[in-house]
Amino acid sequence: MKPGRILLLEDSADDAELITELIADHLGAATRVDHAAEVEEADRLLDAADDYDLILVDYMLGTPPDGAEWTAQAAARRSLPPVIMLTGMPDAPAIERIAGRMPEISWFVTKDRLAEELPRAIDSAMANRPDRPSCDGIILLADDDADDRLLIEDALREVEGEFRLDLVGDGAELMAYLHRRGAFRHLAGTPLPGLILLDLNMPRMDGRMALRALRSDPELRRIPVVILSASDAGCDIQEGYELGANSFVCKPASFDGLVTMMRTLTDYWFRLVALPVRLR
Structure with a gap:
């Protein structure tokens, strides 16, 4: 938007x-x-x-x-x-x-x-407006790369359904968003995301630190987290799962690959599986 x-x-x-x-x-x-x-x-x-x-x-x-x-x-x-x-x-x-x-x-x-x-x-600010129309599901993307955010946003528009993509630039902003603190206080009372897409390498608080914080928080630990990373290193994949990620996806190199990825993720997390009521 x-x-x-x-x-x-x-x-x-x-x-x-x-x-x-x-x-x-x-x-x-x-x-x-x-x-x-x-x-x-x-x-x-x-x-x-x-x-x-x-x-x-x-x-x-x-x-x-x-x-x-x-x-x-x-x-x-x-x-x-x-x-x-x-x-x-x-x-x-x-x-x-x-x-x-x-x-x-x-x-x-x-x-x-x-x-x-x-x-x-x-x-x-535009993605996280509380007055945005209702949708089939809310996805929170934590990624510091503006080009990657734009490409993923464009890819999601190609997916069937009305999904909302909210954006943050690092792990600190991710936690502030989820707790409705600071710049995200205006979201108080609005639904939490049903899925978090998490980049690993970000400034301030990286994806690993953010995932630890998420999984140790009783209010947030049930939110599904998919690590979305340019890395395909075995140590990163293993660490991601050990920290509590639900999935680890390597960022596709093409736009068509991004569209396929977003279609698969939305079909699985918002149509196939059952989520806790608070995350719907």
């Missing part, structure tokens, strides 16, 4: 130009970006349109209120689409504190890593 219209609240003209270029590169020219340099202008744009799919907000605006305060004020007046906060703070605890009191914010992106983090944040 790609956003058709984005509101960008950013007081730096240079940063706004860079962000707009990154969005165009990632989403294509069909996505419209409305830039507001001041909160008053952002308010006018929100009041004039009700079709924004995504909002990007600079945390450190030049004049009060700051980005978080503006988001809270805007959310008090209207229902907001997913909000991505752009920040210069690399301090994870500080970001967690803001996220803890701001369920409206779906994602944080640090400005010194815009090119790397913004495409992933956009994909995840």
